[in-house]
Amino acid sequence: MKPAPFDYAVPRTIAEAVEALGDTGRKAQVLAGGQSLILEMHLQRVRPDLVVDINHIPELDGMRVEGDELRVGALVRHAAFEPATAVPGPLGTLLSKTVVNIAHPPIRSRGTMAGSFGWAHPASEWCAIGVALDATVEVTGPDGARALPAGDYFLGPHRTTRRPQELITAVRLPLLGENTGVSFIEHRRTHFTFAQVAVAAALTVHDGVIADARIGLVNSADRPIRARAAEDSLIGTETGPLPAGPRLPGEHPFARAGRIAATQDAAPLDQPYADAEYKRQAIAVLVGRTLLEAAADQRARLTAREGYHR
Amino acid sequence: MVTYPYRGAGRPEAAIAIERTMDLLARRLGMDPIELRRRNFIPPDAFPYETPTGRRYDSGNYAAALDLALDTLGYEKWRAERDRRRQDPDALPLGIGVSCYVERSGGETGGLHEFGSLTVHEDGTVTARCGAAPSGQSHETVFPALVAKVLGIEEARVRLIEGDTGEQPEGLGSFASRSAQVAGAMFQHAATLLIDEARARAARLWSVPADQVEWVDGTVVHGSASTGLGDLVRATGPFRVEDRYEAGMAFPFGAHVAVTEVDPELGTVRILQLVAVDDCGVVLDPDVVHGQAFGSAVQGIGQALYEGMAFDDDGVPHLPGGFLDYLLPTFAEIPPIDIKDTCTPGPGTPPGAKGAGESGCIGTPAAIVNAVADALRIADPDLLQMPLTPDSVWRAARASRHEEGAR
Numbered sequence: 001m002k003p004a005p006f007d008y009a010v011p012r013t014i015a016e017a018v019e020a021l022g023d024t025g026r027k028a029q030v031l032a033g034g035q036s037l038i039l040e041m042h043l044q045r046v047r048p049d050l051v052v053d054i055n056h057i058p059e060l061d062g063m064r065v066e067g068d069e070l071r072v073g074a075l076v077r078h079a080a081f082e083p084a085t086a087v088p089g090p091l092g093t094l095l096s097k098t099v100v101n102i103a104h105p106p107i108r109s110r111g112t113m114a115g116s117f118g119w120a121h122p123a124s125e126w127c128a129i130g131v132a133l134d135a136t137v138e139v140t141g142p143d144g145a146r147a148l149p150a151g152d153y154f155l156g157p158h159r160t161t162r163r164p165q166e167l168i169t170a171v172r173l174p175l176l177g178e179n180t181g182v183s184f185i186e187h188r189r190t191h192f193t194f195a196q197v198a199v200a201a202a203l204t205v206h207d208g209v210i211a212d213a214r215i216g217l218v219n220s221a222d223r224p225i226r227a228r229a230a231e232d233s234l235i236g237t238e239t240g241p242l243p244a245g246p247r248l249p250g251e252h253p254f255a256r257a258g259r260i261a262a263t264q265d266a267a268p269l270d271q272p273y274a275d276a277e278y279k280r281q282a283i284a285v286l287v288g289r290t291l292l293e294a295a296a297d298q299r300a301r302l303t304a305r306e307g308y309h310r
Numbered sequence: 311m312v313t314y315p316y317r318g319a320g321r322p323e324a325a326i327a328i329e330r331t332m333d334l335l336a337r338r339l340g341m342d343p344i345e346l347r348r349r350n351f352i353p354p355d356a357f358p359y360e361t362p363t364g365r366r367y368d369s370g371n372y373a374a375a376l377d378l379a380l381d382t383l384g385y386e387k388w389r390a391e392r393d394r395r396r397q398d399p400d401a402l403p404l405g406i407g408v409s410c411y412v413e414r415s416g417g418e419t420g421g422l423h424e425f426g427s428l429t430v431h432e433d434g435t436v437t438a439r440c441g442a443a444p445s446g447q448s449h450e451t452v453f454p455a456l457v458a459k460v461l462g463i464e465e466a467r468v469r470l471i472e473g474d475t476g477e478q479p480e481g482l483g484s485f486a487s488r489s490a491q492v493a494g495a496m497f498q499h500a501a502t503l504l505i506d507e508a509r510a511r512a513a514r515l516w517s518v519p520a521d522q523v524e525w526v527d528g529t530v531v532h533g534s535a536s537t538g539l540g541d542l543v544r545a546t547g548p549f550r551v552e553d554r555y556e557a558g559m560a561f562p563f564g565a566h567v568a569v570t571e572v573d574p575e576l577g578t579v580r581i582l583q584l585v586a587v588d589d590c591g592v593v594l595d596p597d598v599v600h601g602q603a604f605g606s607a608v609q610g611i612g613q614a615l616y617e618g619m620a621f622d623d624d625g626v627p628h629l630p631g632g633f634l635d636y637l638l639p640t641f642a643e644i645p646p647i648d649i650k651d652t653c654t655p656g657p658g659t660p661p662g663a664k665g666a667g668e669s670g671c672i673g674t675p676a677a678i679v680n681a682v683a684d685a686l687r688i689a690d691p692d693l694l695q696m697p698l699t700p701d702s703v704w705r706a707a708r709a710s711r712h713e714e715g716a717r
Contacts, residue, residue, distance in 0.1 A: 187576060187700070190637050190643050193637060244400055247575060271635075272620045272629060272631075273620065273700070273702075275701065278701035282700075285576055
């Protein structure tokens with residue numbers, strides 16, 4: 001199929017883009033990587049009157065560290081996060097471990113992180129990380145710029161607190177400290193498909209005791225969610241000797257956190273080949289395994305650091 | 311929209327029913343499933359073999375295919391690993407599954423024939439026409455090569471035209487793995503007709519008996535006189551032979567073996583190795599048959615693990631994401647696959663070829679499902695229904711474990 005007819009604007013500045021989006025008489029869509037939008041337009045499930053192509057706005061490109069945050073411009077492609085060294089510290093590791101789960105290399109070379117936040121698919125890897133880490137979504141509209149906390153940003157599938165006339169200019173993620181270990185595990189039927197369930201975890205450990213836990217759940221509700229009850233169950237817990245994995249003893253704190261995430265935090269929806277009961281099982285297992293990997297990552301960082309100082 | 315037959319339709323269903331039953335029977339008897347199969351193979355000297363259901367199996371050596379499959383796999387090594395993992399609570403369970411299929415190729419009685427012709431041109435080239443129609447089986451390579459081989463001329467001098475009723479009005483087509491077996495036999499027959507016609511024309515030209523004219527690599531020869539095909543056409547006029555040729559039904563077979571690792575907590579199945587030994591009689595083109603067997607085995611993986619249509623309670627297809635939920639294996643899902651063959655010629659046609667190309671999706675699914683059942687050791691095989699999606703395997707894994715020798 002071909003897309004329904006649409007007008008096409010190519011602004012050169014954020015101000016021009018916002019002006020183009022500001023016409024409330026026409027339904028507008030922002031085109032960045034277009035890896036979801038163009039497919040949906042071809043299927044005519046999305047029929048914008050106007051497509052605003054932001055690819056020629058230089059100020060939206062590039063990412064940089066600002067204070068204790070990473071600011072990712074709206075044109076930064078998924079592929080930019082593939083090298084673990086692209087972003088400093090454990091955050092770089094987490095993004096690099098995650099990005100390979102996003103579709104295929106050609107899609108990653110074009111699709112953008114900010115675009116994922118704009119599209120707000122419940123199975124988006126980036127969005128779950130954003131929620132877990134308290135990211136900030138920067139938007140600019142006719143009434144000026146706003147900074148939207150990711151925790152409140154997602155309202156449901158493809159629904160966010162961004163207003164239609166607002167353009168996402170960047171996503172800001174907090175850098176993670178050296179005592180934080182990270183991991184990301186995705187479960188899907190083939191490499192081609194969206195995640196049935198995926199989990200992002202960041203564990204901050206001081207002297208063998210968990211001081212902070214961040215758990216993001218992918219495709220475990222009608223929006224990306226943070227498993228707060230599971231996180232709370234871990235605070236103050238000693239990591240202790242780590243099992244070899246991947247399977248955890250049922251009484252292990254990580255396995256317990258997995259069950260809490262599955263029963264208290266998640267609100268999974270039935271899908272073909274993954275009903276809510278199965279998804280809860282997968283969430284419980286994946287949360288446990290992801291926490292185990294994050295704890296092992298933290299321990300490896302500690303060992304490397306001690307080796308360096310010795 | 312272009313539509314075309316799907317590989318194996320009907321035969322995978324029969325194979326999975328038989329091969330799952332064999333494994334279930336072996337368990338109930340407390341016997342090794344491979345040994346049970348060996349004891350029940352039809353021996354090579356029993357062919358042609360009349361089956362109780364009224365089929366006449368043409369030829370076969372089933373044990374040879376199974377032996378080659380197990381050797382190629384390294385069966386003893388994998389069995390030791392499986393047994394080791396059964397003692398290790400941290401290891402993911404591993405299973406080995408076997409499937410020894412027999413299929414029928416060519417078609418049913420009344421549909422075992424094909425039409426075709428060979429036309430010789432003044433430049434000495436030959437145009438071959440037939441009623442088969444390819445959907446990727448490399449007819450363009452195999453049929454001209456077969457005609458050229460019989461005639462003793464270069465392959466480049468034979469051109470194939472198919473799938474055009476303006477060129478070839480009658481034809482049955484490509485299905486039931488019949489192209490090489492039936493259309494191939496037709497072309498071998500037509501090439502023989504061409505040789506006979508060429509000798510008859512030369513005999514009239516030279517006023518000698520036809521049986522004194524020899525055919526030598528694309529030329530007719532009598533004593534010191536010889537004429538090539540092109541000159542013969544120029545001297546004697548338009549040259550075309552055509553016929554309808556009827557082949558016999560054939561029964562290709564093989565042994566497929568799969569090793570799978572199952573994550574019981576998530577229900578994911580990982581194929582660690584797949585061996586497919588097929589016997590399609592005389593192979594006309596090894597590269598083509600190998601490619602067909604490989605693609606077919608991948609399709610078998612698709613059937614076993616991925617391809618499925620969900621329906622709601624009212625029988626309405628439930629695929630909100632379309633083909634995002636109807637999955638095919640992609641490059642990332644392809645395990646190590648060994649494709650091997652044994653050769654038991656088919657007596658039903660002069661070339662000795664039996665059907666190839668559908669074998670993988672017939673033999674492979676049952677091997678994979680048997681391997682998953684072996685890994686999980688579940689008592690009720692009905693719990694494992696294709697496609698073995700993670701959710702269905704997880705539910706099967708939760709069911710009570712099979713006890714050795716339980717009846």
